[in-house]
Amino acid sequence: MRLAGQTILFLVLAFLIGPFILICVAGLSGGETLAFPPEGLSLRWVARVFEVESFRATFAVSITLGIGATLLALLIGVPAAYGLERYNPPGANVIRNVLSSPIIVPGIIVGLALLRHLVIPLGVGILPALFIGHTALLIPYAVRIVSGSLVNLRVDIEEAAVLLGASRLQSFTKVVLPNIRNGIMAAFIIGFITSFNQVPVSLFLTGPGVSTLPIDMMAYMEFNYDPSIAALSGLLALMSLVIVLVAEKLLGLSRYV
Amino acid sequence: MSDAFLSLQDLTLGYGGSVAVEALNLDLDRGELVALLGPSGCGKTTTMRAIAGLMKPMSGRITLDGRDITRVAPNKRGIGLVFQSYALFPHLTVFENVAFGLRLQGVAKAEITRRVTAALASVGLASFAERQPKALSGGQQQRVALARSIVVEPKLLLLDEPLSNLDARLRLEMRSELSRLQKELGITMIYVTHDQSEALALADRIVVMRQGRIEQIDTPANIYERPVSGFVAEFIGFENTFALKQGALVGPKGSLALAGAPGAHGLAWRPRTVVLGQGAHEGRVIGASYLGETVEYLIDSAAGPIKAETPAHAPRHAMGENLRFDLPVEAAAVLSRA
Amino acid sequence: MFQDRRLGLALLAPATLFILLGFLLPVAILLSGAFQTPEGWGFSSFTEFFAKPLHREVFWRTFRLGLYVTTISAVIGYAVALSIVDASDKRKGRLVATLVLPLMISPVARTYAWVVILGKTGIVNQFLTGTGILDTPARILFSETAIFIGLIQLFFPLMVLPLISALENLPRDVVPAARMLGANWLQVFWKIILPLTREGLVVGGTLVFVGSLTAYVTPAILGGSKVLMLETLLYQRVSVANDFAAAGVIAVILIVMSIVTNVVLKRLATRKGGK
Numbered sequence: 128m129r130l131a132g133q134t135i136l137f138l139v140l141a142f143l144i145g146p147f148i149l150i151c152v153a154g155l156s157g158g159e160t161l162a163f164p165p166e167g168l169s170l171r172w173v174a175r176v177f178e179v180e181s182f183r184a185t186f187a188v189s190i191t192l193g194i195g196a197t198l199l200a201l202l203i204g205v206p207a208a209y210g211l212e213r214y215n216p217p218g219a220n221v222i223r224n225v226l227s228s229p230i231i232v233p234g235i236i237v238g239l240a241l242l243r244h245l246v247i248p249l250g251v252g253i254l255p256a257l258f259i260g261h262t263a264l265l266i267p268y269a270v271r272i273v274s275g276s277l278v279n280l281r282v283d284i285e286e287a288a289v290l291l292g293a294s295r296l297q298s299f300t301k302v303v304l305p306n307i308r309n310g311i312m313a314a315f316i317i318g319f320i321t322s323f324n325q326v327p328v329s330l331f332l333t334g335p336g337v338s339t340l341p342i343d344m345m346a347y348m349e350f351n352y353d354p355s356i357a358a359l360s361g362l363l364a365l366m367s368l369v370i371v372l373v374a375e376k377l378l379g380l381s382r383y384v
Numbered sequence: 385m386s387d388a389f390l391s392l393q394d395l396t397l398g399y400g401g402s403v404a405v406e407a408l409n410l411d412l413d414r415g416e417l418v419a420l421l422g423p424s425g426c427g428k429t430t431t432m433r434a435i436a437g438l439m440k441p442m443s444g445r446i447t448l449d450g451r452d453i454t455r456v457a458p459n460k461r462g463i464g465l466v467f468q469s470y471a472l473f474p475h476l477t478v479f480e481n482v483a484f485g486l487r488l489q490g491v492a493k494a495e496i497t498r499r500v501t502a503a504l505a506s507v508g509l510a511s512f513a514e515r516q517p518k519a520l521s522g523g524q525q526q527r528v529a530l531a532r533s534i535v536v537e538p539k540l541l542l543l544d545e546p547l548s549n550l551d552a553r554l555r556l557e558m559r560s561e562l563s564r565l566q567k568e569l570g571i572t573m574i575y576v577t578h579d580q581s582e583a584l585a586l587a588d589r590i591v592v593m594r595q596g597r598i599e600q601i602d603t604p605a606n607i608y609e610r611p612v613s614g615f616v617a618e619f620i621g622f623e624n625t626f627a628l629k630q631g632a633l634v635g636p637k638g639s640l641a642l643a644g645a646p647g648a649h650g651l652a653w654r655p656r657t658v659v660l661g662q663g664a665h666e667g668r669v670i671g672a673s674y675l676g677e678t679v680e681y682l683i684d685s686a687a688g689p690i691k692a693e694t695p696a697h698a699p700r701h702a703m704g705e706n707l708r709f710d711l712p713v714e715a716a717a718v719l720s721r722a
Numbered sequence: 723m724f725q726d727r728r729l730g731l732a733l734l735a736p737a738t739l740f741i742l743l744g745f746l747l748p749v750a751i752l753l754s755g756a757f758q759t760p761e762g763w764g765f766s767s768f769t770e771f772f773a774k775p776l777h778r779e780v781f782w783r784t785f786r787l788g789l790y791v792t793t794i795s796a797v798i799g800y801a802v803a804l805s806i807v808d809a810s811d812k813r814k815g816r817l818v819a820t821l822v823l824p825l826m827i828s829p830v831a832r833t834y835a836w837v838v839i840l841g842k843t844g845i846v847n848q849f850l851t852g853t854g855i856l857d858t859p860a861r862i863l864f865s866e867t868a869i870f871i872g873l874i875q876l877f878f879p880l881m882v883l884p885l886i887s888a889l890e891n892l893p894r895d896v897v898p899a900a901r902m903l904g905a906n907w908l909q910v911f912w913k914i915i916l917p918l919t920r921e922g923l924v925v926g927g928t929l930v931f932v933g934s935l936t937a938y939v940t941p942a943i944l945g946g947s948k949v950l951m952l953e954t955l956l957y958q959r960v961s962v963a964n965d966f967a968a969a970g971v972i973a974v975i976l977i978v979m980s981i982v983t984n985v986v987l988k989r990l991a992t993r994k995g996g997k
Contacts, residue, residue: 132805136817139802143824143875146835149845153838163838163845207737214730222734225741231980232749233936235953236973239960240748263745266737282724324828327938330957341830345942348834357838360831367826438898458901465902471895475917484913485903536903 147364154358161354172358182359184336185343188254189323192339196261197269197318201311204269209303211270212277227267234264234327242331253334260328265318272317276310277303309378316374320367387450389414389572390435390540395444397427397434397596403442404430405596414449417566417573419587421580423619427596428576432542435574436465449539464538468545470529472517478504478528479513485536503535504528506565523554530562534569541573547582559585580620584608592616612720614650622652622717623691633711635687640665642711650719653711655680655693660701663710669701683709753977756970771971777955781975784952787866788934791873795881795930796923800911803885818886821879829939833872836944840868864946872940877933881926888922889915924991932980952976 149163154172156165176182207226211219229237241256251259280303288298304311329339338346340363348356388411397405405427412418420428433439435446437458446454453461473481482500491499504510507527517525526546533541546562547555563586566573577583583590584604592599592607592615600612611617614625626633626640627650633640641664645651660681667690671682674696681701683690690709701707724730759766771777806817824832839845840862847859862868892915900914916923941951947958956972959965 129808132801132808135798135801136805139798139878140817140820143878144820146839146875147824147827147832150831150835150838161838162843203736203740206733210730210733213724214727214733215724216727216730216734222738225738225746228741229745231977231984232745233953233973233976233980235936235938235956236749236752236976237745239956239969239973240752241744243966244748244751245744259744263741266741270737320826324826324830326829327936327953330938331960341828341939344830345939348837348943356834360828360834364827364831367828368823371823371826436898436902438901457906458898459904459906463902465899467895467899469894471893471899473896473900473914473918474893484900484905488904488909532903 150357151361151364154354154361156354156357158354160352161357165354172354173362175353175355176359176362179347179355181338181343181347182340185338185340188257188337189340192257192261193319193322196258196265196322197315199258199262200265200269200318201273201314204266204314205273205307205311207266208270208273208277209299212274213282226270229263230267234260234325235330237263238328238331246332253332253337257329257332257337257339260332261322261325264325264328265322268318268321269314272314273307273310276307280306312378313374316370316378320370324367388412388447389416389449390574391445391447392431392435393445393447395431395434395446396442397430397439398442403596405434407444408596408598410591410598410601412572412574414572415570416588417563417575417586419575419577419583419590420593421577421583421590421619422593422599423578425595426593428578428593429544431593432465432544432574432576435540436463436542437461462539464533464536464541466526466529466533466541466543466546468548470525472525472528472532474517476517477513478509478515478517478520481517481528482532482535484532489536499535500531503531506534506568507531507561522549523558526550526558527561530565534565534571539572541571543573543575545577546575548577548579555582562586592619609717611652611717614652614719614722617650617652617717617719622654624655624658624711625652625719626650626687627722633687635685637688638686640685640687640711642713644713645716645718648718649721651711651713651716652719653716655691657712657715658683658690658692659710659712660692660694661699661707661709663708665709665711667707667709669703669705669707672701672703683707685709752970753974755966756974767967767971768974771968776950777968780950780952780955783866783949784935785979787870787873787951788931790870791877791934792881792927792931795874795878796927799878799881799885799926800915803882803889804915806882806886807889818883821882825879829876830943832876833940833943836868836872836875837863840871840944863944864948866945866949868944869941869949869951872944873934873937876937876940877930880929880933884922884925884929885919886922888919892918921991924987928983928987932983935979935983936976 153161153163153165155168155170156162156172157167157169158165210216211223216222237260241260245251245259246253246256284302284306285298288302289295293301324341325339326341326345329342333339333342344356344359390410390412392408392410395405395408396403397408408431420431422428430439434441437453437456441454444454445452448461448463473484476484479500482503483496486496486499501510501513504513507530509524509527509531512520512524512528517528520528526549530546543562547558550558559582575583575586584607587604589601590604590607591601594615600607600616602610607616608620611620611622614627617625626635628634628642628645628648629639631641631643633642633651642651656678660683665685667683667685669681670684670689671680673680677696678693679696679698679700681692681694683692690711692709756767757763757765772781806814809817837844841847842859842861842863844862846862847856850856851859896914896918897910900910905913936953937951938953938957941949941954942957945951945954947954950958952972952975956969959968959972
């Protein structure tokens with residue numbers, strides 16, 4: 128029976144990872160069309176990825192969005208987590224549900240709602256709307272991960288700091304922050320990757336010159352059958368993996384997932 | 385081929401590449417309560433798990449009631465096991481826990497109710513049938529675990545340190561309970577423990593184990609009075625254990641000349657058999673503790689420290705006092721090996 | 723030191739207001755729009771929506787595929803989780819990492835691979851025509867099967883990880899105890915493991931089912947405009963026909979299904995536990 132279990136495990140892992148390796152190899156194809164096995168190996172499609180104007184532009188948008196939205200989510204999410212964990216204010220449960228609500232609402236609805244009720248009537252730009260949507264999406268992750276770190280942090284060290292003369296703000300910045308630093312960085316990385324790979328929220332929030340990379344890729348693949356999408360997929364995956372592996376080495380990211 | 389009820393023949397057990405129990409041979413009679421006694425790591429739990437079928441032997445045979453069960457799956461051996469952690473099913477009531485094995489056998493509802501109620505009554509938990517395991521104390525959980533194992537009428541019952549998680553008073557109570565139940569039901573039992581007083585109190589025979597081998601198998605009285613090796617002697621409370629080489633007792637510090645006991649490998653004395661105030665040897669008192677009924681002394685000698693015990697009314701010896709002492713050969717346990 | 727609860731509220735205010743105003747409010751307005759008819763409040767948008775056979779077909783398809791993906795994931799998920807939990811610590815860590823890493827990669831990349839595998843000139847068809855099983859390449863892409871395969875690959879890790887966690891929290895020795903009482907492995911799974919890991923199954927099931935219902939990228943790439951799911955239908959209705967009424971209806975359906983799944987499964991998890 129152990130053998131059966133090992134076989135199933137192997138097949139499942141092959142199923143999960145295999146297609147992905149395949150697409151990376153297809154991206155290294157020397158041929159004209161997307162095919163596997165590829166006709167020869169070359170880097171020309173990888174190079175082509177960097178030449179496509181829309182890829183470069185939307186990559187910039189995705190990166191800016193990822194970093195910006197995550198920073199904002201942390202900026203307002205860390206105090207929120209701290210307020211919830213340490214103060215247990217009235218209505219804490221309701222607030223927790225509100226802060227978690229973005230996870231329950233399908234992203235496509237968020238994008239459409241922002242378009243129809245923020246962008247069009249109020250004239251809010253597409254990019255700011257994207258920004259708001261992504262930030263809202265990331266707040267639950269920020270709050271949850273940082274709360275986890277705070278729960279494991281003893282309260283008496285803050286009391287000790289205050290008794291030694293620190294103000295509440297000083298005790299937060301000098302005692303609490305350094306100790307939840309790893310949690311915050313983990314939240315940053317997970318938030319960035321979530322935002323970067325996000326599609327549904329950004330679906331309706333595209334305009335002239337403004338779009339995110341995954342959406343641009345989907346548009347491209349509708350009319351083009353060359354291996355550049357495969358090459359780009361491979362590059363993006365490589366980027367994600369490198370970020371995650373580095374984070375794991377430096378932070379022990381796996382503890383926060 | 386033996387007609388013993390349970391027979392372990394040349395059983396070798398191990399984990400990964402290393403051997404934990406080597407070529408073990410053991411025979412049990414029907415209705416016996418045998419204790420596997422030894423320090424942690426001696427292989428007693430490993431042996432028990434192999435008998436249960438939870439572990440495959442590297443080589444050797446296990447026979448139960450005339451049937452070779454070496455390759456039989458654990459759920460088909462008719463052997464019960466009371467775990468040290470009790471392992472009650474948290475999602476079932478006490479009644480359902482005890483009924484579990486019977487339900488698997490397809491026993492009729494009315495029969496199940498009768499037998500489960502009887503089993504719970506026999507462990508004194510008749511009114512606990514509808515409780516949840518998490519609402520029970522340690523002692524109560526232990527008794528449910530016991531009822532669960534005996535209600536299916538196993539041929540052999542294994543108990544893995546069943547009393548080690550209980551406080552001292554409860555342990556004494558449960559010990560008599562177990563003994564009574566075993567005699568009443570006539571179940572053959574193997575009791576695994578590191579506590580020598582439990583083994584002495586309960587067992588018909590004790591198997592002392594050390595590093596994967598059997599040191600001595602005997603009745604409690606014989607183990608207690610006549611340990612065969614230094615290890616068993618120390619384990620059972622002979623605090624003055626010496627190897628005997630060319631007419632001298634060899635201890636950690638040096639040796640003491642001693643006549644008599646030819647052929648013995650070693651000799652061991654209990655503290656109360658050491659004679660103070662007279663004798664062939666010289667020593668100095670380096671410790672004295674008044675214990676109420678007795679006084680305990682630590683005597684420094686040529687062979688090393690000797691522990692002695694006298695009744696409180698005997699003449700006292702002061703710290704630092706030089707005195708003579710004797711180790712009478714007739715009071716010693718003769719050790720036939722190291 | 724933490725008695726000033728108003729300070730606590732003040733710390734929570736920015737995040738809470740941001741979500742309320744920038745997120746919940748627009749969404750609430752959108753959802754309420756589905757209930758507005760020329761005669762005031764009503765369900766006419768819903769009846770109009772379900773009047774169209776295509777819409778009904780898309781609704782059932784989404785629900786069906788969600789069930790299939792969740793069920794298969796649960797069955798295979800248990801097998802995989804049991805194997806992983808058995809492994810040594812080092813191997814276990816590596817296996818879990820192999821499950822988690824794909825979650826960090828863009829769904830676009832992960833789904834696109836299936837285009838290469840399942841397409842007319844993809845390796846599956848190459849195998850089928852090459853070995854002579856078929857004369858002409860089979861159409862696998864742009865079908866429910868393709869979407870099903872894509873969804874399983876996407877969401878399977880989300881089922882296994884909670885199961886692994888639940889299995890590791892099983893009380894010690896209950897499995898060998900059941901064995902000693904005569905249970906075979908099927909009985910051990912059904913009577914002991916399944917009831918005691920129910921919460922893990924519920925967490926995994928919720929993530930996979932809701933994820934499948936609300937998937938966009940996979941149905942878009944592997945189903946195209948031929949095989950629509952609720953979210954690709956929504957996109958199509960809005961971008962092609964400006965049919966915001968349909969969009970609103972679909973939005974309400976998606977949210978209601980998401981909430982109902984969460985509530986129902988949570989109830990299932992805690993039901994017997996407290997008896």
